[in-house]
Amino acid sequence: RTKLEVINDLREKGFDPAPQVPLEPYLAERRFFVGAKEYVSLAGVSNRLIIFCNETGDWTTYLSDRFGFNNLDLDWDLTHIEGVLLGDSFTNGACVKSGEDITSQLSQITGNSFLNLGVDATGPLSQLAILIEYGLSKKPKYIFWIYYEGNDLLDMIREGKDSILSGYIGNQLSQELTKHQDVIDHALSKLIKQAETSVAMVNAEKSIADNIFHEIR
Numbered sequence: 001r002t003k004l005e006v007i008n009d010l011r012e013k014g015f016d017p018a019p020q021v022p023l024e025p026y027l028a029e030r031r032f033f034v035g036a037k038e039y040v041s042l043a044g045v046s047n048r049l050i051i052f053c054n055e056t057g058d059w060t061t062y063l064s065d066r067f068g069f070n071n072l073d074l075d076w077d078l079t080h081i082e083g084v085l086l087g088d089s090f091t092n093g094a095c096v097k098s099g100e101d102i103t104s105q106l107s108q109i110t111g112n113s114f115l116n117l118g119v120d121a122t123g124p125l126s127q128l129a130i131l132i133e134y135g136l137s138k139k140p141k142y143i144f145w146i147y148y149e150g151n152d153l154l155d156m157i158r159e160g161k162d163s164i165l166s167g168y169i170g171n172q173l174s175q176e177l178t179k180h181q182d183v184i185d186h187a188l189s190k191l192i193k194q195a196e197t198s199v200a201m202v203n204a205e206k207s208i209a210d211n212i213f214h215e216i217r
Contacts, residue, residue: 004199017050018189024126025211034183042129046067050062068184070118085116086145091116125165128168
């Protein structure tokens with residue numbers, strides 16, 4: 001089945017799924033305003049069943065937490081977090097079963113609590129921004145940065161041209177994104193709907209859907 005067919009089947013069963021939304025291809029679409037101030041979202045849709053990818057015949061899914069990451073939501077209420085993990089799709093948990101991602105494995109092996117702050121299609125600059133926005137407040141003992149030499153430097157070059165992301169260099173900026181998750185959810189849901197409409201339209205321009213409804217990512 002295609003990703004959209006999986007999503008539609010789950011809807012018929014009463015679920016409210018959403019596809020994974022990668023970051024870097026959609027920096028422009030991820031922008032939103034609160035009053036006159038412009039923001040860019042860095043994570044995903046919160047508290048939704050996320051349909052990620054399929055490399056083995058089974059679709060990878062997970063329930064996103066309150067900020068759109070691949071964690072149990074209750075993890076954010078823990079008084080002690082041993083560490084946070086930063087990275088792109090590998091860290092996010094692409095195409096592995098729930099509980100088999102790097103963060104879950106680390107937690108199981110050590111018996112300590114770790115937060116997965118991986119987001120698909122991010123580079124070092126957006127990962128720094130994610131750490132500042134979501135990770136540092138938990139005062140982690142360890143920060144694990146999972147670097148992918150295949151595209152991370154190219155992603156960082158593109159991200160450095162973004163007017164908001166460049167403000168994180170030197171730890172000068174915080175957008176306080178944790179206060180705006182409702183607006184982030186609305187903006188991402190709108191983007192997903194546009195992509196879904198594009199998939200359904202015959203001979204339509206499919207560029208907006210390519211990275212959201214790609215069958216293997």
